[in-house]
Amino acid sequence: MGQVHFAYDTEDVLEFSVALANTDAAASTSGDDELATKEHLGGLIADHRFSGRIDGDDQELADMVGLRRDFRRIWALDRDAMVKEVNAILESGEVLPRLARHDGLDWHLHAASPDAPLATRIRLELALALVDVIRAAETERLRVCEADDCAGLLLDLSRNRSKRFCSVRCANRVNMVAYRKRQSTDADTDAYTDA
Numbered sequence: 001m002g003q004v005h006f007a008y009d010t011e012d013v014l015e016f017s018v019a020l021a022n023t024d025a026a027a028s029t030s031g032d033d034e035l036a037t038k039e040h041l042g043g044l045i046a047d048h049r050f051s052g053r054i055d056g057d058d059q060e061l062a063d064m065v066g067l068r069r070d071f072r073r074i075w076a077l078d079r080d081a082m083v084k085e086v087n088a089i090l091e092s093g094e095v096l097p098r099l100a101r102h103d104g105l106d107w108h109l110h111a112a113s114p115d116a117p118l119a120t121r122i123r124l125e126l127a128l129a130l131v132d133v134i135r136a137a138e139t140e141r142l143r144v145c146e147a148d149d150c151a152g153l154l155l156d157l158s159r160n161r162s163k164r165f166c167s168v169r170c171a172n173r174v175n176m177v178a179y180r181k182r183q184s185t186d187a188d189t190d191a192y193t194d195a
Helices: 007-021 038-047 058-075 079-090 118-135 168-194
Strands: 097-102 108-110 142-144 152-153
Touching: 007 038, 007 058, 007 097, 007 118, 007 152, 038 058, 058 079, 058 118, 079 118, 108 118
Parallel strands: none
Antiparallel strands: 097 108, 142 152
């Protein structure tokens, strides 16, 4: 099977969802909650070019932290369980899909009115992106990092479905541990054969 190509806006939303999820202290590169302040949220939103209503207040931050928690849970579900969660979001009555073009982006799907709260708009866009993933039977591309001490999420769009780690840092750390273990085992074997 060739490389998966979702619509560019679906991939953008999935990549944003990974960035949002990985602000959690258990997944962040700093080890800190990287969504602890309104400034953190503002930076995340600016990096991913969200348009529409942005309040920048404590309620919006709290709503986004809740969305992060919920989405981290949904990401790890099997396909059928994910369908139930996505359907529940879509049945909320808040979905108002429309095509939009802004900020140099070509036509893409927005899931709600631009004046809906930020967390509502993002939750609905994440649900629609997951619809594409579910329909393509590609939920196995939504993964949790395989590093023992990391809870980072990752989106594997590689041709051979080989992505295992959320970052180069995690991959390097796991590879270094494995290398040291092999070196130790080789040294023990050499010491045993020399005796």
